[in-house]
Amino acid sequence: MKKNWHLIIDRTPRKGSWNMAVDDFMFQSLGEEATTYLRFYRWENPTVSIGRSQNAEKVVNLDYCRQHGIDVVRRITGGKLVLHHKEVTYSVCSSDTEIFSNKLMDSYKLISEALNVSLQRMGIESHLAKDTPSEYARGTMPCFAQPARDEVEMDGKKIIGSAQKRTGKKFLQHGSIPLEKEDDLLISVSHSAAKETVVKMTSLSEALDKKVDFDWAVEHFISGMSDYFKVNLAPKEFSTNELESTQKIQKERYENPDWTYGRLIFLI
Numbered sequence: 001m002k003k004n005w006h007l008i009i010d011r012t013p014r015k016g017s018w019n020m021a022v023d024d025f026m027f028q029s030l031g032e033e034a035t036t037y038l039r040f041y042r043w044e045n046p047t048v049s050i051g052r053s054q055n056a057e058k059v060v061n062l063d064y065c066r067q068h069g070i071d072v073v074r075r076i077t078g079g080k081l082v083l084h085h086k087e088v089t090y091s092v093c094s095s096d097t098e099i100f101s102n103k104l105m106d107s108y109k110l111i112s113e114a115l116n117v118s119l120q121r122m123g124i125e126s127h128l129a130k131d132t133p134s135e136y137a138r139g140t141m142p143c144f145a146q147p148a149r150d151e152v153e154m155d156g157k158k159i160i161g162s163a164q165k166r167t168g169k170k171f172l173q174h175g176s177i178p179l180e181k182e183d184d185l186l187i188s189v190s191h192s193a194a195k196e197t198v199v200k201m202t203s204l205s206e207a208l209d210k211k212v213d214f215d216w217a218v219e220h221f222i223s224g225m226s227d228y229f230k231v232n233l234a235p236k237e238f239s240t241n242e243l244e245s246t247q248k249i250q251k252e253r254y255e256n257p258d259w260t261y262g263r264l265i266f267l268i
Contacts, residue, residue, distance in 0.1 A: 005231050119224075
């Protein structure tokens, strides 16, 4: 008998602080019962997100972001700087160890494999990267500078960048799937130390040599992931109480400069 997952598709672009708060709420809402959310969403403005433990001043060109109206948010997941704009963003949030096990790298690889199946159904010849380059692992370069182990790549270029947070048997993994490349903007929002970085990334539109829109891509990810994991996807609408809880997280964490710029990250 197939398991049921909650499916959330946010087609209306939203603020970065809201997008992070929704993923955070889903993670916090997981209990003892095995539950899984699959979410796809968009961004209202170009937004830089940084990993849970990154130093914003060392990895983000904050002056450029302020001058050009680019938002900055901090994720609860790890990983490196990501520019979110013309993309599909996915998140998987689960406490189901039967499907995902209880190990970060195992669940990370499973999700990458499912995403890869979806890309191949689109006609993209992608695969999982085998290793993480040492200079990428140690450096402050942005996420899409190079593929890391078990991320999805095509011809040596990253096409999906992901990050995960795990506590016990529950985890949140979310990631960026560019619809179009914005190499120049990515380098502009990155700290000066990353200016000489050669960005090894591609996008769905570049890989398929045609313009790809959000809805078309999401349809393929829904099909590929539901088949790969052999689950039913049931549309989920948040209740009034759930939305109020999410708004509280948005205000107290993701719109709080002390969280975004690092003064509270080790206190929360």
